[in-house]
Amino acid sequence: MANAALSTPGIPMQPRGLEKKQTWLERLRKGDEVVHLITLSGAWSIIVITGLLVQHLWVYSAIARHTFGWRFLFTSTWDPVNGLFGAWPFVYGTIVTSILALVIAIPIGLGTAIFLAELAPRKISDALTFLVELLAAVPSVIYGLVGIFLLIPILTTAMPYFQKVFGWLPIFSGTFYGVSYFSAAVILAIMVVPFIVSISREVLLAVPVSQREAMMALGATKWDVTWRAVVPYARQGIMGSIFLALARALGETMAVTMVIGNVAQVSTSLLAPGYTIAAVIANEFTEATGDLYLHALIELGLVLFAVTMIINALARLLMLTMRGHEVTG
Amino acid sequence: MIRRLLTLAVLTTASAFAQQISLTGAGSTFAYPLYSSWASQYHTLHPNVEVNYQSIGSGGGIRQLIAGTVDFGATDGPMTDKELAEAQQKRGTAILHFPTALGADVPSYNIPGVSAELKFTPAALAGIYLGHITKWNDPEIQKANPGIKLPAANIVVIHRSDGSGTTYCWVDYLSKVSPDWKNKVGVGTSVNWPVGLGGKGNEGVSGLIRRIPNSIGYIELIYSIQNHILYGEVENSSGKFIKADLNTVTFAAAGASKTMPADFRVSITNPASAQAYPISTYTWLLIPEKMSDKTKGAALKAFLHWGLTDGQKYAAPLAYAPLPNVVVQRELQQMKKLQY
Numbered sequence: 215m216a217n218a219a220l221s222t223p224g225i226p227m228q229p230r231g232l233e234k235k236q237t238w239l240e241r242l243r244k245g246d247e248v249v250h251l252i253t254l255s256g257a258w259s260i261i262v263i264t265g266l267l268v269q270h271l272w273v274y275s276a277i278a279r280h281t282f283g284w285r286f287l288f289t290s291t292w293d294p295v296n297g298l299f300g301a302w303p304f305v306y307g308t309i310v311t312s313i314l315a316l317v318i319a320i321p322i323g324l325g326t327a328i329f330l331a332e333l334a335p336r337k338i339s340d341a342l343t344f345l346v347e348l349l350a351a352v353p354s355v356i357y358g359l360v361g362i363f364l365l366i367p368i369l370t371t372a373m374p375y376f377q378k379v380f381g382w383l384p385i386f387s388g389t390f391y392g393v394s395y396f397s398a399a400v401i402l403a404i405m406v407v408p409f410i411v412s413i414s415r416e417v418l419l420a421v422p423v424s425q426r427e428a429m430m431a432l433g434a435t436k437w438d439v440t441w442r443a444v445v446p447y448a449r450q451g452i453m454g455s456i457f458l459a460l461a462r463a464l465g466e467t468m469a470v471t472m473v474i475g476n477v478a479q480v481s482t483s484l485l486a487p488g489y490t491i492a493a494v495i496a497n498e499f500t501e502a503t504g505d506l507y508l509h510a511l512i513e514l515g516l517v518l519f520a521v522t523m524i525i526n527a528l529a530r531l532l533m534l535t536m537r538g539h540e541v542t543g
Numbered sequence: 544m545i546r547r548l549l550t551l552a553v554l555t556t557a558s559a560f561a562q563q564i565s566l567t568g569a570g571s572t573f574a575y576p577l578y579s580s581w582a583s584q585y586h587t588l589h590p591n592v593e594v595n596y597q598s599i600g601s602g603g604g605i606r607q608l609i610a611g612t613v614d615f616g617a618t619d620g621p622m623t624d625k626e627l628a629e630a631q632q633k634r635g636t637a638i639l640h641f642p643t644a645l646g647a648d649v650p651s652y653n654i655p656g657v658s659a660e661l662k663f664t665p666a667a668l669a670g671i672y673l674g675h676i677t678k679w680n681d682p683e684i685q686k687a688n689p690g691i692k693l694p695a696a697n698i699v700v701i702h703r704s705d706g707s708g709t710t711y712c713w714v715d716y717l718s719k720v721s722p723d724w725k726n727k728v729g730v731g732t733s734v735n736w737p738v739g740l741g742g743k744g745n746e747g748v749s750g751l752i753r754r755i756p757n758s759i760g761y762i763e764l765i766y767s768i769q770n771h772i773l774y775g776e777v778e779n780s781s782g783k784f785i786k787a788d789l790n791t792v793t794f795a796a797a798g799a800s801k802t803m804p805a806d807f808r809v810s811i812t813n814p815a816s817a818q819a820y821p822i823s824t825y826t827w828l829l830i831p832e833k834m835s836d837k838t839k840g841a842a843l844k845a846f847l848h849w850g851l852t853d854g855q856k857y858a859a860p861l862a863y864a865p866l867p868n869v870v871v872q873r874e875l876q877q878m879k880k881l882q883y
Contacts, residue, residue, distance in 0.1 A: 296735075391740060392754055476740065476741030476743070477741060478735075489741075497704045497743060498706045500572075500600030500602055501601055501705065501706025501708075502733075503606075503626065503732070
């Protein structure tokens with residue numbers, strides 16, 4: 215389907231057999247080989263960098279891995295004084311804040327992207343897209359400040375009313391201090407929305423006109439066209455933008471540490487303070503003394519790497535199953 | 544300014560042929576303003592010596608020093624015996640500690656309706672941070688503040704989330720005044736806090752205090768002076784309530800100097816002195832006893848000597864408490880150990 219839509223009648227291909235066999239040197243001089251080598255080395259460098267990263271994290275976390283084994287992942291005590299390290303509160307905080315951030319960001323981001331690509335006049339769309347891309351370039355410490363000076367006061371004012379209605383739910387129970395998983399997730403959502411918007415919009419705009427025309431010919435409304443022809447067509451690109459947003463949310467450090475409360479505990483309530491992996495590494499790495507402590511922090515880095523991989527794999531799996539159910543248009 | 548430039552010009556010409564020496568150090572962020580001020584003042588006086596100081600944190604400073612990537616280190620908590628042994632083994636030299644200035648931690652709080660300076664007993668501070676004292680009108684707090692009406696509100700405890708010398712000083716004090724703290728939590732640049740929220744840096748902690756009603760936190764004296772933040776008095780070992788300022792902090796060092804060990808690795812929290820503020824601490828320069836490059840060594844030695852004597856006058860304007868004279872004299876004696 216995609217191929218049929220994209221194939222353009224144009225440049226005739228030169229029949230293969232007519233090409234003269236070239237020596238390596240000739241190809242080098244013509245540039246093909248140069249480009250090949252350059253692009254290949256670019257691709258290799260990614261593999262090498264990732265490999266080195268994992269290798270380093272692995273080697274420099276050896277002491278912590280040997281001391282705690284799998285317990286490291288599932289215990290909740292983080293006590294540098296007595297050399298007891300458990301990563302669970304950080305893993306939990308990282309996953310909770312990232313997932314919650316996506317839950318908030320996906321509808322907003324996707325809605326904005328659809329509006330910009332399908333509904334808004336071109337001029338408004340371009341102006342708004344520029345703004346969105348500007349948002350993506352704001353340093354995270356600024357978002358942290360926005361969190362402290364804008365978001366937290368607003369949440370603190372609104373929360374008593376909210377809790378009156380929803381306070382009976384365990385996830386909204388307890389005292390709200392302003393700093394919490396929820397605040398961190400909201401800030402993260404604001405940070406990742408631009409990624410979802412700008413990529414999704416590009417993908418939506420790239421959907422061929424024939425797709426829309428075919429749907430319209432069947433008598434569909436404008437919204438039907440968007441939702442049932444355009445969005446499914448662009449699904450893969452949209453998912454890509456969500457992965458990128460997820461990766462950003464999982465690894466975000468500065469903005470999160472400023473609004474999450476930095477308490478190594480596991481709470482059911484989203485309004486309780488917590489901690490994330492990236493935040494604890496940034497907070498404690500500079501002053502960490504002693505090999506075990508240092509190795510435990512580096513092992514946290516390894517865990518973050520693994521968590522990112524696993525969540526990404528799960529998301530991809532989800533996408534594959536979704537595609538399986540979909541009737542191809 | 545012009546005079547300074549002229550002096551600089553003259554000095555530069557005079558020593559144009561002198562060898563350029565660059566000293567690198569790393570460590571304590573707490574002492575960074577002082578050391579960078581020293582570095583620039585010293586460079587004006589001795590244009591051939593350039594001191595580069597990186598404030599990467601005390602832990603990082605110690606690691607870099609042990610690895611031998613810097614000429615000197617700087618820390619807010621003394622090196623442990625294990626770290627000293629490691630340095631001896633890797634670099635083949637002992638590391639000497641030289642106190643250079645003093646800092647202190649103060650309790651800051653935000654109780655709606657209370658604008659007075661509260662008085663805190665050691666038992667009150669330990670109780671609050673252990674989570675045993677949970678209300679502001681707890682008898683332990685109220686009895687020290689008879690004239691002030693404290694609310695029956697829950698106390699929100701705030702601490703540093705990043706590892707820091709400020710935390711080290713605070714928990715070192717708590718573990719001296721509370722056996723419970725010593726057994727349950729202990730001393731370190733980061734600890735396993737029984738209660739409370741974490742803020743990053745002094746600005747993070749004071750930001751949380753400002754935002755959360757009925758909260759209490761500890762911040763560096765310097766930061767609270769520079770930002771005009773209200774803080775409370777703390778009862779010292781003689782039963783007197785003392786407000787932290789540069790004088791009372793210097794008294795703490797003087798009070799502790801009688802029992803100061805030969806290697807200067809000493810905590811001066813809760814000293815035996817009636818005038819001393821009890822939550823005070825030294826910040827140290829870490830100097831290798833031997834250096835392979837003698838010229839560099841001589842320059843480092845001269846810089847250290849200058850810092851301990853003439854350099855002390857730059858401490859107070861930056862809100863560091865200067866060293867008491869008894870301590871300076873002992874340090875100058877100690878400098879004779881440097882083998883270069």
